[in-house]
Amino acid sequence: MSEIDEVSIFHYNISSQPLNVSVKYEKKIFGDFKTIAEFNRQSVFFKIKKYVKIYSQIVSICLKKNQIIITPDFQIVSFILSNRYLLGIFKTRLIYHQFELIEDNLISERDTKKLQSIKKYSEHIDLAIFPEENRLHFFCKQTRLSVNNTFLFPNTCRLSVDDEVSDLLKVIPRGSIVFGHVGNVGSDHYIREFLDAIERCNDKNVFFVMIGRQSKAVEELTRGVRNPNFIVIRELPHAELKKIYPLIHYGLILYKGVDRNYEYCAPNKLYEYWSYGIPVIAHRLTGLINVVSNDILGKLLDFDKNELTDVVHSLGETPIPDRRGLRYYFKENLDIDLHLEKLRNRIQSL
Structure with missing residues (x-):
């Protein structure tokens, strides 16, 4: 498994215009994932600098009114929930869009702790999106998230209009x-x-x-x-x-x-x-x-x-x-x- 190095966040100002989920959002890429070995090789100073940067970026989003933060990474959900007072003060919405089911027995000890923090503060997740119904119920049981705060969105596409043959x-x-x-x-x-x-x-x-x-x-x-x-x-x-x-x-x-x-x-x-x-x-x-x-x-x-x-x-x-x-x-x-x-x-x- 990988350890989060920095963070990718999608966010959207819901008061500016009607929401177009597919294109009308801003994507901020603050970093990427590193292996645990790479993470362990990073200096203490580098890690402190990195997490200060993540924290400041999330604060900068929350300081704006009517923001939605969307992330597919449960590690990021855990990080944001650990600082959940920012969401409450500035009324920022948090959406988790799951693509990979979280298998408790396969994740690292660090990720297990992050999953536990999600379980502790799951009521602060405004919406969780899943591609399949069993995954939805599995996550709700795993984290005590209310089914009322979930949405089923299949991995579908548009009807094909292609008829050219190879x-x-x-x-x-x-x-x-x-x-x-x-x-x-x-x-x-x-x-x-x-x-x-x-x-x-x-x-x-x-x-x-x-x-x-x-x-x-x-x-x-x-x-x-x-x-x-x-x-x-x-x-x-x-x-x-x-x-x-x-x-x-x-x-x-x-x-x-x-x-x-x-x-x-x-x-x-x-x-x-x-x-x-x-x-x-x-x-x-x-x-x-x-x-x-x-x-x-x-x-x-x-x-x-x-x-x-x-x-x-x-x-x-x-x-x-x-x-x-x-x-x-x-x-x-x-x-x-x-x-x-x-x-x-x-x-x-x-």
Whole structure:
């Protein structure tokens, strides 16, 4: 784990103009994270100077009226709560936006103390934002934060309007069904089950595409696949990746619940697939059960029981799915603009 060296803070003057959560804020970067070893090498004088700077920067924000401080770092939340009288005197609002679940058993002793201070003063957090419901309830139980002070904001995006296709997959005949995995995957996740399903598929009309940076262990596994309909593409720039999605019919999420962050995962890749009208196939992780909530969004399986192989075979014999239904559902229920509007209203009410 890392030790906070300085601090990144977003803040916004809520009295100046209507709040636009996505762009109308000021970002101040006062420093970055250092490893514990690097932190320990810093002199006492340097550390004192550093924390005086952090303190003065936070004070300068709080001295202005109607300020909102937004941070994704629980260490910063702890630091601000330890000086919570500033928030009370100057009526500054504090918002914590969590992206990584805090695992008590994996954090350092210093971070454990910071988490304890959050638990002690959690009533001074005006709003905590989470990408997934289980993470929300886990943090509330962890810190005694009231559920009333939380907001669910998925890692979603806007509906895709891209329909240009890449030449990288021109070898795939028109009318074929394509299963795709986009992004990195570790060898401790369900990569073996995915490759086994590929090896067992004898349908010449079914293709598999794997795109993303690979570790040496994963590279070695993929080299052993003998199915000629398996295509591996190294990491692509996003502009080129957008041309791949229109060619994929089913998107794979291969996460395994190796820790709480994966068990309660809420990957933005999920919403990226859906924005292109691509249903998802994933293991039945706790974090996905409430998200993949109906058949139009995809299927949750038990990858430990080889259900992936059976589903690949079944879908390979069905007609090519129509993207329009899922794209319409995404626009009406999952598009980020819908959630931004709700978040704007919630922040304005603080």
